[in-house]
Amino acid sequence: MSKKPKDSKIIIFFKKLGPGLITGASDDDPSGIATYSQAGAQFGLSTLWTALLTFPLMAAIQGMCARIGLVTAQGLTVTLKQHYSKPILYGMLLFSFPAITLNIGADIQGMGAVAHMIYPQVPVAVFCVIITALLLFIIIRFSYQKIAMILKWLCLSLLLYIIVPFMVGQDWLMVAKKTFIPTIKFDKEFLSIIVAILGTTISPYLFFWQTTMEAEDQVHRGVVLVDKKILSDMKTDVNLGMLLSNLVMFFMILTTGTVLFNGGIHQIDTVDQAAKALEPLAGKLTYIIFATGVLGTGLLAIPVLAGSQSYMLAETFGWDAGLDKKFAQAKPFYGSIIVSLLVGLSLDFFEVSPIKALLYTAIVYGLTAPVMIAVIMHIGNNKKIMKEHTNSRLSNILGAITLVIMTAAAVGLIYFMV
Numbered sequence: 001m002s003k004k005p006k007d008s009k010i011i012i013f014f015k016k017l018g019p020g021l022i023t024g025a026s027d028d029d030p031s032g033i034a035t036y037s038q039a040g041a042q043f044g045l046s047t048l049w050t051a052l053l054t055f056p057l058m059a060a061i062q063g064m065c066a067r068i069g070l071v072t073a074q075g076l077t078v079t080l081k082q083h084y085s086k087p088i089l090y091g092m093l094l095f096s097f098p099a100i101t102l103n104i105g106a107d108i109q110g111m112g113a114v115a116h117m118i119y120p121q122v123p124v125a126v127f128c129v130i131i132t133a134l135l136l137f138i139i140i141r142f143s144y145q146k147i148a149m150i151l152k153w154l155c156l157s158l159l160l161y162i163i164v165p166f167m168v169g170q171d172w173l174m175v176a177k178k179t180f181i182p183t184i185k186f187d188k189e190f191l192s193i194i195v196a197i198l199g200t201t202i203s204p205y206l207f208f209w210q211t212t213m214e215a216e217d218q219v220h221r222g223v224v225l226v227d228k229k230i231l232s233d234m235k236t237d238v239n240l241g242m243l244l245s246n247l248v249m250f251f252m253i254l255t256t257g258t259v260l261f262n263g264g265i266h267q268i269d270t271v272d273q274a275a276k277a278l279e280p281l282a283g284k285l286t287y288i289i290f291a292t293g294v295l296g297t298g299l300l301a302i303p304v305l306a307g308s309q310s311y312m313l314a315e316t317f318g319w320d321a322g323l324d325k326k327f328a329q330a331k332p333f334y335g336s337i338i339v340s341l342l343v344g345l346s347l348d349f350f351e352v353s354p355i356k357a358l359l360y361t362a363i364v365y366g367l368t369a370p371v372m373i374a375v376i377m378h379i380g381n382n383k384k385i386m387k388e389h390t391n392s393r394l395s396n397i398l399g400a401i402t403l404v405i406m407t408a409a410a411v412g413l414i415y416f417m418v
Contacts, residue, residue, distance in 0.1 A: 019213035024241025029301030030110035040256025060398035069214030077315035104344030
């Protein structure tokens with residue numbers, strides 16, 4: 001009897017990756033790409049250093065969420081429901097749903113606009129409908145394992161953005177300088193874009209998704225006891241996911257900061273504008289790669305957005321939930337996914353500006369993130385919930401820094417709005 005061939009080390013490593021990789025990659029959705037493109041177009045390379053700042057902060061908070069999911073074997077919403085007052089839970093739901101729906105709508109519009117650019121014969125609205133229908137089919141038709149595998153492969157689309165800067169000339173000494181020596185400008189425009197970057201990278205919906213997916217992944221792998229190896233694999237997965245997310249952010253700012261800023265284009269409102277502006281300045285291949293990446297990241301991010309919202313609802317009201325369940329087994333869960341995508345799609349037909357949708361999303365995320373970070377840190381240090389797996393000193397230090405920075409960003413956001 002022939003032996004089954006052993007998987008290579010690369011395949012074994014890839015199999016270990018899951019919720020952390022998908023969460024990090026989904027953070028670079030079309031709306032995030034629009035934010036990074038505007039940062040590069042408006043300020044050149046002056047915001048490159050933010051990628052170094054956000055990486056450890058994202059890794060620390062998402063690591064806490066992942067550990068909560070592993071130890072409790074349940075989503076963040078269930079933990080809030082069991083151990084904290086109802087106003088905290090319902091407050092998070094109240095603020096999260098409009099922001100997530102607006103984010104979904106902005107992403108669908110961005111993908112539709114980019115698809116229309118590639119194939120102009122089909123109207124943007126038709127592409128938006130096709131994209132929404134495709135996403136609903138994938139989410140409802142396939143099991144969690146297949147969706148997770150699809151999402152992992154879609155993460156490769158992010159590598160397209162890492163290639164682009166090497167296709168145009170770069171002053172790498174200047175790139176290094178702007179990366180490691182922060183540029184700070186105390187004016188409304190610069191501080192606004194810093195707040196926008198923070199709101200885009202450290203988003204509350206990712207906290208809920210990470211926790212729930214770790215819990216589900218634990219069930220699918222048949223994990224009964226959380227040991228050091230499982231926690232180590234989780235850290236590798238989360239850290240790699242957050243590193244990929246920040247690398248894409250870095251190279252996105254680098255591309256637009258080099259090409260668009262130097263080309264005299266300083267205002268980017270939508271992701272398709274960024275793609276169009278790149279074509280005459282950097283060539284058709286760069287433009288196609290950029291546009292293709294938008295479609296890939298949208299297909300990756302929207303299921304995460306819609307899924308996180310539906311899990312929050314299901315865990316709050318006790319519905320049967322899970323991407324591994326058939327539609328008939330979890331009708332309210334899948335129904336909420338359908339509604340969120342259709343409402344997001346409707347924004348295009350009601351002519352809601354994508355840039356306004358993103359602005360409102362950033363406001364709500366910016367206001368709720370500090371509260372959620374404080375709650376997550378409290379859960380992470382609660383021995384009653386976490387037992388012997390409470391936060392390390394480093395996690396608490398990075399979490400505290402994140403809380404201070406996100407609170408300052410929220411105060412700055414209110415100041416700019418007023």
